[in-house]
Amino acid sequence: MSEEQIKNLEAQFEARIARDEKIEAKDWMPEKYRQTHIRQMSQHAHSEIVGMLPEGNWITRAPSLRRKVALLAKVQDEAGHGLYLYSACETLGISRDELYDQLHSGKAKYSSIFNYPTVTWADMGAIGWLVDGAAIINQVPLCNTSYGPYARAMVRVCKEESFHQRQGYEIMIKLANGTPEQKEMAQDALNRWWWPSLMMLGPTDAESIHTEQSMKWKLKRKSNDELRQQFIDQTVPQADLIGLTIPDPDLKWNEEKGSYDFGEINWDEFWQVVKGHGPCNKERMNARVGAWERGEWVRDAAMAYAEKQQQKKEKQVV
Amino acid sequence: MKDNLYKYILGIADNSLILGQRMGSLTGHGPSLETDIACTNISLDLFGQVRSYYQYAAKIAGDGRTEDDIAMLRKEREYVNVLLVEQPNTDFAYTMARQFLFDVYHLLLLNELQKSKDLTLSAIASKSIKEVSYHQRFSSDWIKRLGDGTDLSHQKMQDAIDALWAYTDELFHQTQADKVMVKEGVGVDVTKLKETYYKQVNEVLEEATLNIPESKYFQKGGKEGIHTEHMGYLLSDLQYMQRTYPNMEW
Numbered sequence: 001m002s003e004e005q006i007k008n009l010e011a012q013f014e015a016r017i018a019r020d021e022k023i024e025a026k027d028w029m030p031e032k033y034r035q036t037h038i039r040q041m042s043q044h045a046h047s048e049i050v051g052m053l054p055e056g057n058w059i060t061r062a063p064s065l066r067r068k069v070a071l072l073a074k075v076q077d078e079a080g081h082g083l084y085l086y087s088a089c090e091t092l093g094i095s096r097d098e099l100y101d102q103l104h105s106g107k108a109k110y111s112s113i114f115n116y117p118t119v120t121w122a123d124m125g126a127i128g129w130l131v132d133g134a135a136i137i138n139q140v141p142l143c144n145t146s147y148g149p150y151a152r153a154m155v156r157v158c159k160e161e162s163f164h165q166r167q168g169y170e171i172m173i174k175l176a177n178g179t180p181e182q183k184e185m186a187q188d189a190l191n192r193w194w195w196p197s198l199m200m201l202g203p204t205d206a207e208s209i210h211t212e213q214s215m216k217w218k219l220k221r222k223s224n225d226e227l228r229q230q231f232i233d234q235t236v237p238q239a240d241l242i243g244l245t246i247p248d249p250d251l252k253w254n255e256e257k258g259s260y261d262f263g264e265i266n267w268d269e270f271w272q273v274v275k276g277h278g279p280c281n282k283e284r285m286n287a288r289v290g291a292w293e294r295g296e297w298v299r300d301a302a303m304a305y306a307e308k309q310q311q312k313k314e315k316q317v318v
Numbered sequence: 319m320k321d322n323l324y325k326y327i328l329g330i331a332d333n334s335l336i337l338g339q340r341m342g343s344l345t346g347h348g349p350s351l352e353t354d355i356a357c358t359n360i361s362l363d364l365f366g367q368v369r370s371y372y373q374y375a376a377k378i379a380g381d382g383r384t385e386d387d388i389a390m391l392r393k394e395r396e397y398v399n400v401l402l403v404e405q406p407n408t409d410f411a412y413t414m415a416r417q418f419l420f421d422v423y424h425l426l427l428l429n430e431l432q433k434s435k436d437l438t439l440s441a442i443a444s445k446s447i448k449e450v451s452y453h454q455r456f457s458s459d460w461i462k463r464l465g466d467g468t469d470l471s472h473q474k475m476q477d478a479i480d481a482l483w484a485y486t487d488e489l490f491h492q493t494q495a496d497k498v499m500v501k502e503g504v505g506v507d508v509t510k511l512k513e514t515y516y517k518q519v520n521e522v523l524e525e526a527t528l529n530i531p532e533s534k535y536f537q538k539g540g541k542e543g544i545h546t547e548h549m550g551y552l553l554s555d556l557q558y559m560q561r562t563y564p565n566m567e568w
Binding site: 049053056059060061062063064065068069072073075076079080082083086121171178179182287290294295296297298299301302303304305 | 349358368386463556563
């Protein structure tokens, strides 16, 4: 294809996106579009899978049967999200094994928030309320993103995430209205998860390298800072409602701009965790790589068995 | 009657509780995403059943205890699950072998329990059968895949079956409460399930090219509350919150 032909295709492609048409797997797309989507979708899928670990940590210790069942269902949903996000990603011509390789080798990233430890039961509430809350803010706009398979996967993901968010908040309500010990547990969890949740919405606009292109392709509709502000404005009243205190002495309602002012985010901590030096980066990767390596003989057996069955079938036909 | 019924319910429910706990701890650590989802789902089904049983047991006991008190605040000697279900998640072969050896029994039991004179138990059984049929299909498939997969998987599955075989016979033992409940038309006579159980198990093992263990030495004790050394650790996790923070709502 000549350079001019490619330019022509690109122009048509951008025009389709501008008209809000969905791009489908078999449609022509610029290589950069493909790569950007593989990066973002797989990062999202990896986050779901690694995100199973901090919550999975409390399945055996959930305080009641009702909570245990809800937690199991939630973690199972996350595995399901991972599964269809990987599948959506595979439509772009990359295999799940390759995507796993990228995760296991450290080439691909996942949401840094999952590198923090879950040390009390209240963390199950805080993760649902704050982490899923921030995730929804990030993800709802993706239901209208330009790549069809991703947009459709996100519709389902968002429905379930909003259920998780309510479930997490409900855990917090119960604790906040409980005994002094329970309330303290809830406050402690909020103290530990608040700042990482704000960081989860990404670096400030000045430092975000992907924003402009992503906006054009509708992978992003608002900037990180706008999303962060939305999250804070939405969450502060929820904390007030149940009598918990946001751990930010600079947090103040700004009448003029109609939103909250908030304190300085510790970006050094953010970059430390992103670069692999958070409290649980190593544990999370060891868990994922370990599960994969321990499972190799199982996957090999399943393949060998399927081949044998296929051969049997072919013999019968002959 | 009430006391025996209570004990009878626990005899069924504790198996699901302990196996559910074992399967739940695998979440996020399985050999593939698909098996992770399935194992979590099995755990979820079992805990769902457990809740129905314990809610009923709490009603029968009528002493103010809740489903959670029954699930999480008994002493180890008061749990009456079979030894099979408390065996550890040694590897995926053990996990699937344990599941399979229990599922075949579980499905046979529920089929009969549907006919119970006790309408609550019969209703729980009817509701659970669909789930447990799926469990059995899933675990049987894995017995075949691993048994007739590679040399390595064959060996691992054979080891798992050989090791867990000793715990199968206990499934067909009757406690005093079981006997009374059978007489009342409430309970299932598990001794009558034994032949069909081994027939069904052996069929799958044969298809999986596995040897049927010949050992006649079996272990028992769980139904009387005498457990293996694994049980205490499992209960430490299960009971952690209820023990550390007593008398609170979650």
